[in-house]
Amino acid sequence: xxxxxxxxxxxxxxxxxxxxxxxxxxxxxxxxxxxxxxxxxxxxxxxxxxxxxxxxxxxxxxxxxxxxxxxxxxxxxxxxxxxxxxxxxxxxxxxxxxxxxxxxxxxxxxxxxxxxxxxxxxxxxxxxxxxxxxxxxxxxxxxxxxxxxxxxxxxxxxxxxxxxxxxxxxxxxxxxxxxxxxxxxxxxxxxxxxxxxxxxxxxxxxxxxxxxxxxxxxxxxxxx
Amino acid sequence: xxxxxxxxxxxxxxxxxxxxxxxxxxxxxxxxxxxxxxxxxxxxxxxxxxxxxxxxxxxxxxxxxxxxxxxxxxxxxxxxxxxxxxxxxxxxxxxxxxxxxxxxxxxxxxxxxxxxxxxxxxxxxxxxxxxxxxxxxxxxxxxxxxxxxxxxxxxxxxxxxxxxxxxxxxxxxxxxxxxxxxxxxxxxxxxxxxxxxxxxxxxxxxxxxxxxxxxxxxxxxxxxxxxxxxxxxxxxxxxxxxxxxxxxxxxxxxxx
Amino acid sequence: xxxxxxxxxxxxxxxxxxxxxxxxxxxxxxxxxxxxxxxxxxxxxxxxxxxxxxxxxxxxxxxxxxxxxxxxxxxxxxxxxxxxxxxxxxxxxxxxxxxxxxxxxxxxxxxxxxxxxxxxxxxxxxxxxxxxxxxxxxxxxxxxxxxxxxxxxxxxxxxxxxxxxxxxxxxxxxxxxxxxxxxxxxxxxxxxxxxxxxxxxxxxxxxxxxxxxxxxxxxxxxxxxxxxxxxxxxxxxxxxxxxxxxxxxxxxxxxxxxxxxxxxxxxxxxxxxxxxxx
Ligand SMILES: Nc1ncnc2c1ncn2[C@@H]1O[C@H](COP(=O)(O)OP(=O)(O)OP(=O)(O)O)[C@@H](O)[C@H]1O
Ligand SMILES: Nc1ncnc2c1ncn2[C@@H]1O[C@H](COP(=O)(O)OP(=O)(O)OP(=O)(O)O)[C@@H](O)[C@H]1O
Ligand SMILES: [Mg+2]
Ligand SMILES: [Mg+2]
Ligand SMILES: [Zn+2]
Numbered sequence: 001x002x003x004x005x006x007x008x009x010x011x012x013x014x015x016x017x018x019x020x021x022x023x024x025x026x027x028x029x030x031x032x033x034x035x036x037x038x039x040x041x042x043x044x045x046x047x048x049x050x051x052x053x054x055x056x057x058x059x060x061x062x063x064x065x066x067x068x069x070x071x072x073x074x075x076x077x078x079x080x081x082x083x084x085x086x087x088x089x090x091x092x093x094x095x096x097x098x099x100x101x102x103x104x105x106x107x108x109x110x111x112x113x114x115x116x117x118x119x120x121x122x123x124x125x126x127x128x129x130x131x132x133x134x135x136x137x138x139x140x141x142x143x144x145x146x147x148x149x150x151x152x153x154x155x156x157x158x159x160x161x162x163x164x165x166x167x168x169x170x171x172x173x174x175x176x177x178x179x180x181x182x183x184x185x186x187x188x189x190x191x192x193x194x195x196x197x198x199x200x201x202x203x204x205x206x207x208x209x210x211x212x213x214x215x216x217x218x219x220x221x222x223x224x
Numbered sequence: 225x226x227x228x229x230x231x232x233x234x235x236x237x238x239x240x241x242x243x244x245x246x247x248x249x250x251x252x253x254x255x256x257x258x259x260x261x262x263x264x265x266x267x268x269x270x271x272x273x274x275x276x277x278x279x280x281x282x283x284x285x286x287x288x289x290x291x292x293x294x295x296x297x298x299x300x301x302x303x304x305x306x307x308x309x310x311x312x313x314x315x316x317x318x319x320x321x322x323x324x325x326x327x328x329x330x331x332x333x334x335x336x337x338x339x340x341x342x343x344x345x346x347x348x349x350x351x352x353x354x355x356x357x358x359x360x361x362x363x364x365x366x367x368x369x370x371x372x373x374x375x376x377x378x379x380x381x382x383x384x385x386x387x388x389x390x391x392x393x394x395x396x397x398x399x400x401x402x403x404x405x406x407x408x409x410x411x412x413x414x415x416x417x418x419x420x421x422x423x424x425x426x427x428x429x430x431x432x433x434x435x436x437x438x439x440x441x442x443x444x445x446x447x448x449x450x451x452x453x454x455x456x457x458x459x460x461x462x463x464x465x466x467x468x469x470x471x472x473x474x475x476x477x478x479x480x
Numbered sequence: 481x482x483x484x485x486x487x488x489x490x491x492x493x494x495x496x497x498x499x500x501x502x503x504x505x506x507x508x509x510x511x512x513x514x515x516x517x518x519x520x521x522x523x524x525x526x527x528x529x530x531x532x533x534x535x536x537x538x539x540x541x542x543x544x545x546x547x548x549x550x551x552x553x554x555x556x557x558x559x560x561x562x563x564x565x566x567x568x569x570x571x572x573x574x575x576x577x578x579x580x581x582x583x584x585x586x587x588x589x590x591x592x593x594x595x596x597x598x599x600x601x602x603x604x605x606x607x608x609x610x611x612x613x614x615x616x617x618x619x620x621x622x623x624x625x626x627x628x629x630x631x632x633x634x635x636x637x638x639x640x641x642x643x644x645x646x647x648x649x650x651x652x653x654x655x656x657x658x659x660x661x662x663x664x665x666x667x668x669x670x671x672x673x674x675x676x677x678x679x680x681x682x683x684x685x686x687x688x689x690x691x692x693x694x695x696x697x698x699x700x701x702x703x704x705x706x707x708x709x710x711x712x713x714x715x716x717x718x719x720x721x722x723x724x725x726x727x728x729x730x731x732x733x734x735x736x737x738x739x740x741x742x743x744x745x746x747x748x749x750x751x752x753x754x755x756x757x758x
């Protein structure tokens with residue numbers, strides 16, 4: 001499903017002296033459908049950077065990244081935005097949403113983008129939020145004032161609302177308690193069974209042992 | 225996914241100032257493109273050229289109309305152009321006074337486009353105006369009030385209702401949330417976003433507020449001195465900017 | 481300085497000016513309802529006293545004409561009298577109060593009740609010729625709107641009327657569409673008179689002096705009052721009877737007849753009222 005070939009990344013901060021530095025070189029790996037693969041490595045080695053390149057959030061100037069046999073580096077921005085909507089979910093470490101929009105609307109949004117009916121989108125969103133133990137009193141509030149754990153669960157609900165072919169998870173369980181962590185692990189397992197390819201970053205070894213089939217050490221691709 | 229608007233090599237000079245220097249952009253159906261850049265970089269000039277309110281010195285602009293004909297906008301006869309502006313297009317101005325008739329009631333403002341395209345049944349016009357004023361979250365009892373006594377945010381919402389009632393396909397927005405306070409702005413942006421999705425609109429939105437750009441636009445165009453310095457997916461341009469000017473722009477403001 | 485009549489050219493204006501106005505009139509007749517610009521001249525009366533109408537009348541009058549001047553339907557208001565006197569002095573044409581006997585009728589605010597005929601010219605005094613100005617003050621823009629037949633705005637005005645008053649409350653200067661093309665301000669006549677313009681046998685000429693515009697409706701031209709399907713145009717009048725002549729189908733004025741404030745309804749068209757009485 002996902003194939004990363006000889007990917008390299010360097011940042012060039014042009015307004016700083018010696019602003020150019022390399023983070024990753026020669027990254028090669030793949031993730032199959034129905035499989036969950038963990039990216040590991042010490043802090044700063046480039047796990048999130050790699051994941052963001054796959055999502056198209058960071059520019060990838062070298063190498064090839066195939067999603068469904070299509071090299072996303074050849075896609076125009078508009079095509080990439082369509083590919084995201086259709087195939088790729090991304091749960092980032094931090095919640096970044098439009099202020100004042102209610103939690104339920106945020107979770108419904110990707111569904112409505114796919115022309116789901118409002119009623120059905122609402123149904124799916126409510127089921128997910130209940131499952132993640134988010135009190136229904138919070139559904140109609142903007143998540144921007146929520147606690148860290150609550151925000152993370154909103155983020156997860158947004159990323160899990162659809163059955164994406166490829167799911168990218170950047171520390172989805174970092175600030176969750178045991179009970180909620182368990183629920184998220186179950187949700188990951190279910191997505192795997194449904195055939196999603198999952199690429200995740202989990203600091204928590206327990207989570208990795210439970211849901212991940214393989215680990216890829218990103219420090220092996222370290223440029224330094 | 226098909227294109228709806230294509231502009232090639234747009235040039236516009238004011239005296240010695242190149243407000244638009246060889247700009248090319250294309251817009252796809254159902255997408256929102258943001259144009260950002262510092263004051264004076266040529267954003268409004270570009271928007272005005274695209275929407276036909278300004279004639280560029282050179283270049284080529286084509287638009288795919290409702291009947292699937294590509295129209296050459298620069299040679300389009302004036303009546304057809306004005307007709308497009310009333311039916312298939314909409315322009316939301318930064319200052320609602322430029323888009324509203326302040327001496328006419330909210331209902332009259334919203335209904336104007338309907339009357340312009342031939343609606344002659346008062347009750348029907350009123351019913352549609354009521355529906356739209358509610359859609360933009362203004363209480364329908366305000367329908368007969370003059371917009372001059374509305375708050376800035378209400379005026380802006382009224383302007384949007386007035387523009388969207390004839391279900392346009394292409395919307396130009398120049399700083400639509402410019403003078404509004406932050407929470408009103410967020411509400412309005414959310415409203416625009418849901419209308420865009422509901423009606424499948426294509427939008428070009430000019431803003432100097434990167435937070436607005438992040439939440440509204442699928443793609444971003446960064447302008448400086450009348451030139452496009454960078455374009456790409458909005459979050460890519462903002463999170464991993466490639467051009468030194470964009471990097472400066474992104475780092476010089478609060479993290480959004 | 482001599483005061484003898486010979487010092488005036490016939491009808492006050494010089495022949496050049498009359499020719500210029502006639503050219504504008506011919507153009508106006510060719511494009512019914514279209515506002516033709518003309519170089520309005522200073523007249524020996526202030527703007528607002530019908531200088532536009534006076535110039536049009538002056539350009540039309542021949543020595544054989546018979547002139548009638550009315551103001552609000554009446555031949556003997558100060559305004560009507562002074563204009564009539566003016567033309568008596570500068571043309572020597574016959575004047576009359578009898579609508580049927582006049583060949584040229586200059587009017588302010590009314591169309592005579594008596595049906596006009598093919599050999600008559602009705603000249604309206606117009607203060608503001610542009611019907612769209614109320615909502616669109618930019619002249620450049622209103623001209624484009626006329627050119628492109630973008631008339632939605634005119635209905636916005638009627639919409640406002642209904643939303644505020646529950647009905648189209650415009651009672652004067654009620655906008656009309658001429659010959660299915662131009663929207664025209666019929667000058668501040670009551671809307672009761674609007675139907676008289678439709679397929680009228682006489683030539684109708686409109687002169688706006690301060691605004692320097694002339695427009696016209698040729699004989700037998702369609703003139704339709706704008707409205708909504710569910711709020712149709714009504715040529716309304718006070719539902720009363722003329723207390724002088726007993727007419728029930730005329731436009732009435734309400735007048736105070738004594739110092740106790742007693743009121744009475746009577747025909748605004750004084751000539752018509754007199755003719756019914758006798
Ligand atoms: N947008 C950016 N601009 C410049 N440098 C960046 C950017 N994003 C990441 N970096 C740099 O790239 C390197 C890798 O960062 P990244 O966030 O990928 O690390 P990580 O492996 O996810 O670490 P952690 O486990 O702490 O989250 C760091 O040195 C970081 O400073
Ligand atoms: N009508 C005009 N006459 C002369 N110069 C003009 C005119 N319109 C714009 N300019 C100049 O063209 C340049 C671009 O102006 P423009 O209004 O497009 O900028 P902008 O990016 O929209 O800025 P802002 O964010 O301040 O609205 C500026 O230098 C401006 O002074
Ligand atoms: Mg990280
Ligand atoms: Mg601007
Ligand atoms: Zn009478």
